Amino acid sequence: MKLYYSSTSPYVRKCLIAAHELGLADRIELAPVVTMPTAHSPELMRDNPLCKLPTLVTDEGQALYDSRVVCEYLNDQGGGALIPAGGGKWAALVDQSLADGILDAALLMRYEVVLRPAERQWPAWRETQEEKACSALGQFERAVGGWPADRLDIGVIALASALSYLDLRFPDLDWRGPHPGLAAWFADFDQRPSMRATVLKA
Amino acid sequence: MKLYYSSTSPYVRKCLIAAHELGLADRIELAPVVTMPTAHSPELMRDNPLCKLPTLVTDEGQALYDSRVVCEYLNDQGGGALIPAGGGKWAALVDQSLADGILDAALLMRYEVVLRPAERQWPAWRETQEEKACSALGQFERAVGGWPADRLDIGVIALASALSYLDLRFPDLDWRGPHPGLAAWFADFDQRPSMRATVLKA
Numbered sequence: 001m002k003l004y005y006s007s008t009s010p011y012v013r014k015c016l017i018a019a020h021e022l023g024l025a026d027r028i029e030l031a032p033v034v035t036m037p038t039a040h041s042p043e044l045m046r047d048n049p050l051c052k053l054p055t056l057v058t059d060e061g062q063a064l065y066d067s068r069v070v071c072e073y074l075n076d077q078g079g080g081a082l083i084p085a086g087g088g089k090w091a092a093l094v095d096q097s098l099a100d101g102i103l104d105a106a107l108l109m110r111y112e113v114v115l116r117p118a119e120r121q122w123p124a125w126r127e128t129q130e131e132k133a134c135s136a137l138g139q140f141e142r143a144v145g146g147w148p149a150d151r152l153d154i155g156v157i158a159l160a161s162a163l164s165y166l167d168l169r170f171p172d173l174d175w176r177g178p179h180p181g182l183a184a185w186f187a188d189f190d191q192r193p194s195m196r197a198t199v200l201k202a
Numbered sequence: 203m204k205l206y207y208s209s210t211s212p213y214v215r216k217c218l219i220a221a222h223e224l225g226l227a228d229r230i231e232l233a234p235v236v237t238m239p240t241a242h243s244p245e246l247m248r249d250n251p252l253c254k255l256p257t258l259v260t261d262e263g264q265a266l267y268d269s270r271v272v273c274e275y276l277n278d279q280g281g282g283a284l285i286p287a288g289g290g291k292w293a294a295l296v297d298q299s300l301a302d303g304i305l306d307a308a309l310l311m312r313y314e315v316v317l318r319p320a321e322r323q324w325p326a327w328r329e330t331q332e333e334k335a336c337s338a339l340g341q342f343e344r345a346v347g348g349w350p351a352d353r354l355d356i357g358v359i360a361l362a363s364a365l366s367y368l369d370l371r372f373p374d375l376d377w378r379g380p381h382p383g384l385a386a387w388f389a390d391f392d393q394r395p396s397m398r399a400t401v402l403k404a
Contacts, residue, residue: 037327037330037331037334038326038327038330045337049300049303049334049337049338049340049341050299050300050303050307050334050337050338051334051337052303062292062293062296063296064292064295064296065296065299065300066299066303068270068299069292069295069296069299072295073292090264090266090271090275091264093266093271093274094264094265094266094267094271097252097267097268097270097271098251098252098267100268101251101252101254101268105252115327116324116327117324119321120322120323120324121322122318122319122322124240125239125240125317125318128239128240129239132239132251132252132253135247135251135252135253136251136252138251139251
């Protein structure tokens with residue numbers, strides 16, 4: 001399998017954490033590409049018209065995207081339970097949505113200040129996205145105390161990826177301060193080999 | 203089940219088309235809310251910290267989001283095959299991602315011109331999003347000739363919802379001109395009772 005890859009993409013990291021947890025990492029060839037909303041990679045474009053990371057090309061040549069589809073495919077390939085079959089399925093999928101929501105907001109915040117010319121930036125937009133991210137973090141903080149210590153599913157993998165992206169791009173946000181339970185959970189989860197093998201690098 | 207609802211939300215429409223196709227529409231109570239990225243609904247916020255539509259509250263009181271999770275839940279509840287179990291699964295899910303990518307781009311284009319003050323708008327951002335949408339439309343145009351005439355799965359439901367949103371908000375885009383095959387497919391699909399029952403209204 002070929003995975004279009006960037007070391008700064010939190011959605012790529014989500015897939016890689018899943019691959020490591022499923023024992024599939026050594027079956028994935030990484031294809032580094034540089035892509036931004038305003039700068040396309042022609043190679044990636046051929047496999048994904050949206051030109052977004054991650055995109056996985058299977059051994060049969062089928063291009064799969066976005067990260068949710070890739071993670072579900074990897075879970076199937078690995079015979080895993082990252083998407084639980086039973087009652088925990090909907091909680092795991094909703095937590096994935098919530099964590100992806102943090103990331104979507106963080107990426108919009110990032111694009112606002114990195115891509116957009118300074119005079120075209122609109123502080124209210126950044127604030128709105130930050131509110132969404134913080135509201136979602138608050139929900140996780142309220143929930144984390146009720147999780148099994150060894151919880152491992154696509155919801156927490158997405159969450160770990162989102163938190164690591166906040167650390168990479170928004171260190172001043174200090175998400176740990178108001179969310180001590182989440183901070184303690186992440187400190188523990190972040191020691192997993194799947195996390196150590198996939199650290200985001202700017 | 204309660205579905206937070208807006209008559210202009212294409213992601214809500216995706217869920218409603220699915221519900222109608224699955225015979226579940228009369229089990230869903232619509233809860234109209236007004237929400238925009240910059241104007242929150244406190245009621246919706248209680249069930250979804252991201253304050254995004256759609257959000258479904260099940261009869262057991264569990265809040266489900268986003269549209270992909272809601273559609274998968276509805277498909278399970280209705281015992282449907284909108285997410286095929288066999289080999290068509292990945293094609294359906296990738297097409298859903300591609301169609302959702304059109305919608306994400308269209309929504310960012312819409313927010314750019316409707317929410318953001320004129321002097322803060324950045325034409326290159328709008329153009330970039332329009333390119334993504336058009337690139338995805340081109341992919342569908344190349345593929346549509348190979349589809350069964352009666353294709354019905356979450357991929358085409360997402361696509362129909364995306365095209366209807368372009369008609370609602372971007373009539374000047376004239377997506378039909380360069381995509382005659384897709385236009386013919388949509389003209390046919392749009393006659394389904396599930397489409398007639400869920401028309402977007404500004």
